[in-house]
Amino acid sequence: MICAQLSAINGLDVAFPNSTLYAATESAYWSIQEASLAPLCIAKPRSSNDVASIIKTIANQDCPFAIKSQGHAPAAGFANIDEGITIDLMGLDAVTTNEDASIAHVGSGASWLDVYAHLDPVNKTVAGGRNGGVGVGGLTLGGGISYFSPQVGFTCDSVTNFEIVLANGELVETNASSQSDLFRALKGGLNNFGVVTRIDFHTLPIDEILGGRVVNDISHRNEVFDAFRNIADAYPYDVHASITTSAIFNAATKAWTLLSAPIYTKPQTNPKVYAELFAVPSISNTVKITQLHTLANESAIAQTNQIFSTGTYGVSTQLLDRIFDICNDTLHDFNVPGSLQWITTFEPLPTVFVSRGAHNNVLGTSPDHGNVMILLFSASWSDLDSSSSVHAKLEEVLRKINTVAKEMGQLREFVYANYAGIYQKPISSYGVQNDAYLRHVAKKYDPHGVFQSQVPGGFKLFD
Ligand SMILES: Cc1cc2nc3c(=O)[nH]c(=O)nc-3n(C[C@H](O)[C@H](O)[C@H](O)COP(=O)(O)OP(=O)(O)OC[C@H]3O[C@@H](n4cnc5c(N)ncnc54)[C@H](O)[C@@H]3O)c2cc1C
Incomplete structure (x- = not known):
């Protein structure tokens, strides 16, 4: 019924199941879980006015809807919906x-x-x-x-x-x-x-930038973690340095690999900040001077089941070691049919970074918390039926990590929403004041709570 009303909007594309237009949206999601949901129809606006017409048509009706940009949030229902309408914004790409x-x-x-x-x-x-x-x-x-x-x-x-x-x-x-x-x-x-x-x-x-990937054998874990710590916890932090360091576990082969992506936002071949990391013997190193759009143009991976979860911690080699041990002990003998890969990715959140927007955003991060690091702990697997056991294992690992980090005095409050698992509470991690502020603003601009109740996907303010 509402899909028919949307179809009547002048110039708006509305896609129905079994059409090419509908399949194009479903295949654009990053995770299988999102792509498996089946909206009644998909509205594909090409202008802001189209979006306004869509909202005028569907708001305050008895029909839930989802909002999708590029569909990279892995959790089911964040940007897609069963028995509702998905608004796919990919046409707004100017x-x-x-x-x-x-x-x-x-x-x-x-x-x-x-x-x-x-x-x-x-x-x-x-x-x-x-x-x-x-x-x-x-x-x-x-x-x-x-x-x-x-x-x-x-x-x-x-x-x-x-x-x-x-x-x-x-x-x-x-x-x-x-x-x-x-x-x-x-x-x-x-x-x-x-x-x-x-x-x-x-x-x-x-200008051009320095970027690429360094793969190290897991036997060099201590040197790589030391190098990461020294980059992430440097005072002053080199503002051109941006790095992620991941330990990746393949559940079939039981093999761990270390993968770092060191970036320098200037065309400088051997910045001092990476000297320690580059000195560790590597299996491969593709770091070179390049352009941002070349670096960002990663080849797309086939849709798999995906889950994210996250935590924020003080920067500590001891904690990095403990996190690795927890993952290894808990995941080593766990497997499911098909493929399964676990990735623990660490990235610095230095004081210089969070000082830029303090008080202008609602994230609640502050330079007063010192240099910290964010963990993105994720899994990708092929067998949809194994999802609940993978989810449970992921939660178990994160619980153990947070317990140990707390004992070490290294657990921080911030839960980064873009990496958070569906069971986490990023908005309350922004702090009581920011949480209350968000509710207040939502009530002012959306008094009937359309974006709370009619848009169930994502982290809601009144959960
Ligand atoms: C491969 C990969 C790399 C990543 N790299 C980074 C990174 O470098 N830095 C980082 O911070 N994060 C990164 N992320 C996390 C990423 O920020 C989140 O997954 C983000 O939600 C994806 O945005 P999207 O628009 O593609 O997703 P979508 O799934 O389309 O949307 C995500 C959420 O935002 C809402 N939303 C999207 N657009 C709008 C809109 N216009 N209006 C209102 N609501 C909207 C949706 O309703 C949904 O709840 C990465 C994720 C992946 C999978």
Whole structure:
């Protein structure tokens, strides 16, 4: 019934099951769990006005809906829905700039690769996602960690303006001088306030950068963890350095591998900050001078089942070792039919990074907490029927990690929403004041709670 009303909107594409248009959206999700959900129909707006017409049609009706940008949130239901309507924003992918390219105007359904491919030729960039396939909408509304974050903060800290469709269908621009309370709430407030249609960002200059991957044998774990710690906990932190270090476990072969992605946001071949890491004997090292859009253009992987979870901790080699041991002990003898891979990825969240947007976003991170590190603990597996046992194992590991980290005085409150598992509570980790602020702003701009009750996907404010 509502799908028929949507189909009547002039110029709006509405896709129904068994059509090519419908399949195109379903195949664009990153995880099988999201792609397995079957909306009644998928609305595919091509303009902000289309989105306004959609919301006017479906808000306050008895029909749940989901909002999708590039569909990279792994959890089922975050950006897709059974027995409801999915709004697929991928048609809102325009990237333009103002005259001197100091501001980029980006459709919220664009991918970060769209942004970098457009801006690299004019030697500008936005502090956005590292993998080019990730969506501008989801990453920015959850905060956003970028190679440039030590220079300019979370991705949301570079936003100058959000264009958003509110629950009443009104299309508004929100920025520091217009509805500034909503502007701030959107910097970490996820999909709780409306459908964001365009995001304007401060750009920053970019030349070529240094980037690639270093693979080390697990026997060099201590040296790699030491190098990571010394990068992550340096005072002063080198603001051009951005690194992730992962320990990857293949459940079939029982083999661990170490994979680091050291990036330097200047064309410098051997920055001092990576000397210790580069001195560790490696199996392969692809680090070289390159362009951001080349680095971000990672080949797409086939859809698999995926789960994320996260924690934030003080930077400590001892804790890195303990986390590795917990994972190894708990996961070593666990397996499921088909393939199964576990990834523990560590990345620095130095004080210089969080100081950029403190008080301007709602994430609650503060330089007062010192240099910390974020863990993204994830699994990918092929057998859908094994999902509940993989989920349970993942929760067990994270529980053990948090218990040990707490005993060591290294557990921090922040739960990064973009990496959080469905069972975690990122919004309450922003702190009591930010949590209350978000609820207050939501009540003001969405008094009937459309984005709380009719949009069940994602982390809600009144859970
Ligand atoms: C391969 C990969 C690499 C990643 N790399 C990074 C990284 O470098 N840095 C980082 O911080 N995170 C990273 N992430 C995490 C990523 O930020 C989150 O998964 C994010 O939610 C994905 O955004 P999306 O728009 O693609 O996802 P979607 O699944 O489309 O959306 C995610 C959530 O945001 C909401 N949403 C999306 N767009 C809008 C909108 N316009 N208006 C209102 N709500 C909206 C959706 O409803 C949904 O709840 C990565 C994830 C993956 C899978």
